[in-house]
Amino acid sequence: MRVTPRLFFQIFICTVLVSLSACGRSAGSSREESGGQNSKGPSERAEISIMTITPSTPPASDDNVIKREIEKLTDSKLDIQWISNNVYDDKLNITLVSGELPDLTYISDPFGPSFRNLVKQGAIWDITPYLKDYPNLQNGVPEVAWELTKMEDGKNYGIPRGRDANDVSFLILRKDWLDKLGLQPPKTTKELYVALKAFTGKDPDGNGKADTFGLSAGIDTLTGTFREIFTGVTGSWKEEGDGLTYAPFLPEARESLAYLAKLYSEKLLPEDLLTLKTTQVRDYYIGNRAGGVIDKTGTGPKVYSPGLKKLVPSYKEADFYPLTALNGFVPKGTGFNGILAIPKTVPEDKLKQILKLVDTWLIPDVSAVQRFGIEGVHYRVENGVKIVDPDKLLKDNASDFNQIVNSIDPALNPPPANPELKELEELRSQVDAQRSKENVPDIGVGLYSPAAEKLLPDLEKRISDLTAKIVIGQEPLSAWDDLVAKTKSDPQFIQSTEEMSDAYRKRGGH
Amino acid sequence: MDQAETMTDNHPAYRSKGESMSKRTYIHRLVRDIGRNPYLYLLAMPGILFFIVFKYIPMWGTLMAFQDYSPFAGMEGSHWVGLEHFRTFFATPDFGMLLRNTLAINVLNLVFFFPLPIALALLLNEVRSGAYKRLVQSVLYLPHFLSWVILAGLTFTLFAKGEGLVNHLLEAAGYDRIDILTNPHSFWIVITLQSMWKDAGWGTIVFLAAMAGVDPQLYEAAKMDGAGRFRQMWHVTLPALRSVIVVLLILRLGDLMDVGFEQVFLMYNGAVSNVAEVFDTYVYRIGIQRGEFSYSTAIGLFKSVVGLVLVLLSNKLANKWGNGGIF
Numbered sequence: 001m002r003v004t005p006r007l008f009f010q011i012f013i014c015t016v017l018v019s020l021s022a023c024g025r026s027a028g029s030s031r032e033e034s035g036g037q038n039s040k041g042p043s044e045r046a047e048i049s050i051m052t053i054t055p056s057t058p059p060a061s062d063d064n065v066i067k068r069e070i071e072k073l074t075d076s077k078l079d080i081q082w083i084s085n086n087v088y089d090d091k092l093n094i095t096l097v098s099g100e101l102p103d104l105t106y107i108s109d110p111f112g113p114s115f116r117n118l119v120k121q122g123a124i125w126d127i128t129p130y131l132k133d134y135p136n137l138q139n140g141v142p143e144v145a146w147e148l149t150k151m152e153d154g155k156n157y158g159i160p161r162g163r164d165a166n167d168v169s170f171l172i173l174r175k176d177w178l179d180k181l182g183l184q185p186p187k188t189t190k191e192l193y194v195a196l197k198a199f200t201g202k203d204p205d206g207n208g209k210a211d212t213f214g215l216s217a218g219i220d221t222l223t224g225t226f227r228e229i230f231t232g233v234t235g236s237w238k239e240e241g242d243g244l245t246y247a248p249f250l251p252e253a254r255e256s257l258a259y260l261a262k263l264y265s266e267k268l269l270p271e272d273l274l275t276l277k278t279t280q281v282r283d284y285y286i287g288n289r290a291g292g293v294i295d296k297t298g299t300g301p302k303v304y305s306p307g308l309k310k311l312v313p314s315y316k317e318a319d320f321y322p323l324t325a326l327n328g329f330v331p332k333g334t335g336f337n338g339i340l341a342i343p344k345t346v347p348e349d350k351l352k353q354i355l356k357l358v359d360t361w362l363i364p365d366v367s368a369v370q371r372f373g374i375e376g377v378h379y380r381v382e383n384g385v386k387i388v389d390p391d392k393l394l395k396d397n398a399s400d401f402n403q404i405v406n407s408i409d410p411a412l413n414p415p416p417a418n419p420e421l422k423e424l425e426e427l428r429s430q431v432d433a434q435r436s437k438e439n440v441p442d443i444g445v446g447l448y449s450p451a452a453e454k455l456l457p458d459l460e461k462r463i464s465d466l467t468a469k470i471v472i473g474q475e476p477l478s479a480w481d482d483l484v485a486k487t488k489s490d491p492q493f494i495q496s497t498e499e500m501s502d503a504y505r506k507r508g509g510h
Numbered sequence: 511m512d513q514a515e516t517m518t519d520n521h522p523a524y525r526s527k528g529e530s531m532s533k534r535t536y537i538h539r540l541v542r543d544i545g546r547n548p549y550l551y552l553l554a555m556p557g558i559l560f561f562i563v564f565k566y567i568p569m570w571g572t573l574m575a576f577q578d579y580s581p582f583a584g585m586e587g588s589h590w591v592g593l594e595h596f597r598t599f600f601a602t603p604d605f606g607m608l609l610r611n612t613l614a615i616n617v618l619n620l621v622f623f624f625p626l627p628i629a630l631a632l633l634l635n636e637v638r639s640g641a642y643k644r645l646v647q648s649v650l651y652l653p654h655f656l657s658w659v660i661l662a663g664l665t666f667t668l669f670a671k672g673e674g675l676v677n678h679l680l681e682a683a684g685y686d687r688i689d690i691l692t693n694p695h696s697f698w699i700v701i702t703l704q705s706m707w708k709d710a711g712w713g714t715i716v717f718l719a720a721m722a723g724v725d726p727q728l729y730e731a732a733k734m735d736g737a738g739r740f741r742q743m744w745h746v747t748l749p750a751l752r753s754v755i756v757v758l759l760i761l762r763l764g765d766l767m768d769v770g771f772e773q774v775f776l777m778y779n780g781a782v783s784n785v786a787e788v789f790d791t792y793v794y795r796i797g798i799q800r801g802e803f804s805y806s807t808a809i810g811l812f813k814s815v816v817g818l819v820l821v822l823l824s825n826k827l828a829n830k831w832g833n834g835g836i837f
Contacts, residue, residue: 090798097803099584114801121580219780271672274692274779457800461783468780472692 140362145336158339199291214268216290235442243501332439449499595808627713650711
C-alpha cells in the first residue's frame, strides 16, 4: 500500500480528534457533576477534602454507607483520599512540597521537619483562637494531646487525633504457655529471661520438637522497647539535673543491648531478626511458634487470635496476656497519633466549617456510626445493649473512619461479643488501671531544637544500624562505646542537647 | 526523491559537511524541509510535544539544586545558595561510602553480569533444534517479568539464616548454617547474582537479533576455509556483534552511578547498611523522608553529570578505536 500524504493527514486528524473528544467528554462530565452539587448550595453542605491513612485494601468507596451516614449527620460532603499506611509518609512529604494540601490532612509527625517548615512559613492555620467555640474538640480529644501537640510558639496547628494514653505497645506473653510451664507472668527482665528461655527450651507446645522460641519482634521495636525498659525513660530524653540527657547513650541503654544480644545468641529471638517483615513477625505468634510479641493489648482479637485458634483450639482470647510493667516501667502514650492540619489556602469561613465538621463528628451519636454502624444493618439492640456484627462492620470499612476522627469516649467501645472477649476486656482494664499509675510519659515530645532536627535523623539511623549488628553478634559492645564517645564529643550533639534542655525549661518542665 | 535526498544528507560521508554548516543555513534548510514534508513533521508533533512538556520543562526543576528550596515560597521565592549543597555533600563522611558502594555494585555488575547475555546468546545460537531453542529462550526470559519485590521475597525464603530453604538443607546435610542476607561480605555478591538471574536471559534478545542478521554466506565461506564451530563463532559471530556490544557498553557506563533503587532498598537491613547504602537510597532517605529537596536534587544532578561525562568519554573512545559509538 502506498502511503500518501493525504492518508497520513487523515490518520493524524483522526488521532487528534479522538483524543480531544475524550478530553472534552471527561471535562464536561466533571463539570456536570460539580454543577449538580452546587445546586444544593455551598452554604448548606460543606465540601471538604480529606487525606488520611487506611490500613484496609480496598479502602472505603465514595458511596460507602458509613460515609454517607456521617455526611448526613455532619451535613457535609466529604472527598476522602485514603492512602495505604505503608506509603503515607512518602506521599505526605510529596504532597507537602506540591503545596496543595487537602482541606484536612493527617500529619503523622507534627514535629517532623517538613511540617514544621510549613508552619514556619505560615502555610497552616493556627486554630488556637477558634477552639473555644467548639466544645467537643476539647472534650473528645485528651487534654494531654492538645498540650503535647503545641508547636514551640505554644500554638496548636492542628487537631490531634486522640488515642487512649494507656494503650501502648508493650510485651505480651502467652498465658497458656506460662501456665503449662508453671511460671508467673514476669515482672522483671530477669524473670522475662527465664520465661523466654523456657518457651524456647521446654517445648511449651508439647509436640516434642524444638520449634518454638521466646519473643517475636522487629529489630527496631525490640531495641526501642528494651532500651526504654532498662533506662526507665520513654522516648529519647531523660530529665537530669535541670536539663535533659540523651537516653540512648545512658549506661542502662548499653545494658539493654547486652541483654538482647544474649537473648539472640541463645535463640530466644527469631533467627532472621533483621530481615523480618511486620507480617512475618506476627506470623510467628499466630503460627504457634513464638510465645510473645510487642504490641497493643487491643490487637489480640483482631490480629492474632483468629489464626492461632485454628491451630490451637484450647487457646483463649485472654491468653494474649499483657505484662503490666517490667522492672517497674511501662511507657505512657502521648494521647495522640498525629494531627489533622488545615492549610492557609482555605479561607476563614471554610476553616470554621471544617472545625465544625470535626466538632460535630466528635459528638458521641455521630462517632457511634463508625463504631456500631447503622441499626438494622450492622447492629441490633438487645436489652438496651447494641450487639454489633463485626464482619459486617469490617466489610464496610467502619473502623477506617477512626483514621480521620477518633473519639476516646469509652462509651463508644463496643461491648464484648462473647465471654472470652469479656474476660480479655476485664484483664485489659485491670492492666490499664495499674499501668496508668506507673507509666512514664515522653517528656521530649514537641521540644524543638534546630540542631537536633538536623542531627537526630542521621544519628538515629546510625544507632539503629549499629544496635542491630550488636544484637545479632556481628559487632562487639565496644563498637557501641566508640559511637557514644565519638558522638558525645561532637559539637553538634552538645548543641542539640543544650537546645533541647532550653526548650524543656522554657516549657516549664513537667 | 525527497527521501533519497534526506538519506544522503544523513550519510556519514556528508556529515562533516553538515556540521560545518552555519546555523542560519541549517534553519533555512529545516524550514524548507518542513515545507516539503509538512505531514511528516505534523506526525512528529505529538512526540516532540511530549518531550518538551514532560522532559525539557521539568528540567528547570533541577535549578532547585542551587537554591534553598522551600515548597511554600516556590522556585521564584526560594533564595539561591550556589554550590552550597554540593559542597556539603562532598564534605559529608557518607560521600566516600556511597561512592564506594555504588561503584562496587556497578563494577561487579559490569564484569559478571554484562558478558553473561553475550555468552548465553552464543550458546543459544548454536542450538540446532528450533523448538528446543524457543523453549529455552522463553524460560530464560521469564524471570525478567518478576518484580523485585517478588525476587527479594524469594531470596529471603531461600537464604534466610533461620527459615531459609538452603540453610535447612545445609543443616540436614550436616553443615553449618550460613549467613548470607545479614552479612556485609556477601551483600554485593547477592545483589549481582540477583541481577544475573533476573535479566541475563532478557539481555540475550538484542544479541540474538544481531546474530540473526549475519549473512549465512559468511558462515559458508568460513566452513569452506575449514573453520570449525569455535572458529566460526570467533571470526564471524562475535565480530558481527561487536558494534552492538559497544553501544550497550556505552549506555551501561552512563548508568555507572545508578543502582536499581528497588533492589537495594528491598535487600537493605541494619547489618549491611555500610555496604548497601547507595546514591539512590540516600536520595530517597534525605529527599523524600526528610524533605531536604534541594540537597537531594543536588545529589541527583551530580549523578547525572557524572553519567553524562562517562557516556561522552566512552563514546569518544569507541569512535577513536574505530568501533563507531552511538553518536
